[in-house]
Amino acid sequence: MLPPQKDRKNYYSILGLKTDATQGQIKTAYRKKAKQLHPDSNSYAGAEDKFMQLSEAYQVLRSPLQRNAYDIDKKPQKPLGKLPLQNCSWCKKVTAQPRFVIFREVVSHNFHSEAKEISGVFCSDCAQNAAIRASFKTWVLGWWGMPFGFILTIATLWRNLLGGRKPKTINSRLLLKQAKAFQSQGEFELAKATAEQARKYTKSPFYINQINSFKAPLKGKETKTLKNNWRFFNRSFAVQLAPILMIAIISGAFSYAFRDDEIKTKKSLEIVRQEEIKVIALPENGDSEFIYQTTSEFLHVRKGPSLHFGIISTLKKYSKVRLTGLVPKTSWVRIKTKNGSSGFVLFKHLVKSKYVKKD
Numbered sequence: 328m329l330p331p332q333k334d335r336k337n338y339y340s341i342l343g344l345k346t347d348a349t350q351g352q353i354k355t356a357y358r359k360k361a362k363q364l365h366p367d368s369n370s371y372a373g374a375e376d377k378f379m380q381l382s383e384a385y386q387v388l389r390s391p392l393q394r395n396a397y398d399i400d401k402k403p404q405k406p407l408g409k410l411p412l413q414n415c416s417w418c419k420k421v422t423a424q425p426r427f428v429i430f431r432e433v434v435s436h437n438f439h440s441e442a443k444e445i446s447g448v449f450c451s452d453c454a455q456n457a458a459i460r461a462s463f464k465t466w467v468l469g470w471w472g473m474p475f476g477f478i479l480t481i482a483t484l485w486r487n488l489l490g491g492r493k494p495k496t497i498n499s500r501l502l503l504k505q506a507k508a509f510q511s512q513g514e515f516e517l518a519k520a521t522a523e524q525a526r527k528y529t530k531s532p533f534y535i536n537q538i539n540s541f542k543a544p545l546k547g548k549e550t551k552t553l554k555n556n557w558r559f560f561n562r563s564f565a566v567q568l569a570p571i572l573m574i575a576i577i578s579g580a581f582s583y584a585f586r587d588d589e590i591k592t593k594k595s596l597e598i599v600r601q602e603e604i605k606v607i608a609l610p611e612n613g614d615s616e617f618i619y620q621t622t623s624e625f626l627h628v629r630k631g632p633s634l635h636f637g638i639i640s641t642l643k644k645y646s647k648v649r650l651t652g653l654v655p656k657t658s659w660v661r662i663k664t665k666n667g668s669s670g671f672v673l674f675k676h677l678v679k680s681k682y683v684k685k686d
């Protein structure tokens with residue numbers, strides 16, 4: 328029995344196009360025809376029907392996905408003799424394992440990001456190349472559109488890495504059609520193997536039934552074991568994973584380096600804390616020579632002679648303090664505040680009390 332002739336819908340001829348028309352030609356043809364046939368400007372009987380047919384044809388052909396599904400069904404089935412084998416639409420070679428795959432690439436211009444779908448019937452080699460090409464283009468051109476370029480790029484790279492999208496029903500039909508073609512050419516083992524692949528793509532009882540009734544007469548034949556060309560971990564996966572791994576390694580190295588720095592700082596601080604801070608003590612009683620006042624609006628008094636040390640207290644401007652020690656080789660000094668606490672400040676924030684003129 329022959330499959331139904333779906334090309335009776337004549338979508339291409341309704342639009343006045345050849346089957347290899349580009350998306351641009353389809354759009355232009357639709358606009359032209361829609362103007363001519365629009366029911367608002369045509370009152371003759373049947374104008375409305377024609378307009379609806381036109382719309383239906385355009386709805387299908389404008390979507391690469393639906394168009395391909397239509398094309399797969401549309402190809403004329405010869406009633407006798409050999410059926411044509413589906414070839415890869417990129418390298419044109421016949422493959423026992425064709426797949427309909429949709430990859431995506433993102434291109435950003437200024438603030439605008441565009442995701443373009445690249446779809447078709449692929450052999451596994453061409454699919455891998457297409458995935459690598461689309462991902463490479465996305466890596467280079469995808470990021471720059473704010474704010475969606477970044478998100479789209481991540482999503483797209485991820486999807487291409489996982490092998491693109493393979494719509495189930497389309498692939499099931501594509502593979503069953505290929506199986507039928509193999510059968511018509513006497514390649515029964517390949518026919519059976521391909522039908523089994525078709526089965527993996529569908530859960531629909533309708534297609535399962537179709538596949539089973541196709542396989543029934545082949546029951547006695549041997550099944551050819553096909554090489555798993557569409558395995559998940561392939562060349563394309565490795566090539567696409569490489570830049571991601573590289574970024575991971577580089578950022579890992581960076582954070583390790585920074586962590587190292589932090590540890591070193593902490594260690595050196597500990598050394599500073601552990602070693603006794605050498606201070607040359609000054610006489611603490613009587614002598615007004617060592618009475619100073621602070622010159623900063625607020626001055627932090629620290630536990631040790633460095634900004635790394637914690638703050639003990641904060642002094643307001645003109646607070647009186649007594650210099651109690653000098654720290655050799657630094658500009659830090661030890662002071663005692665009015666309330667008797669002892670700590671360190673930079674000497675430049677102090678001035679001798681007798682020189683202070685309050686403003």
Ligand SMILES: [Zn+2]
Nearest residue numbers: 415418450453
């Ligand atoms: Zn190919």
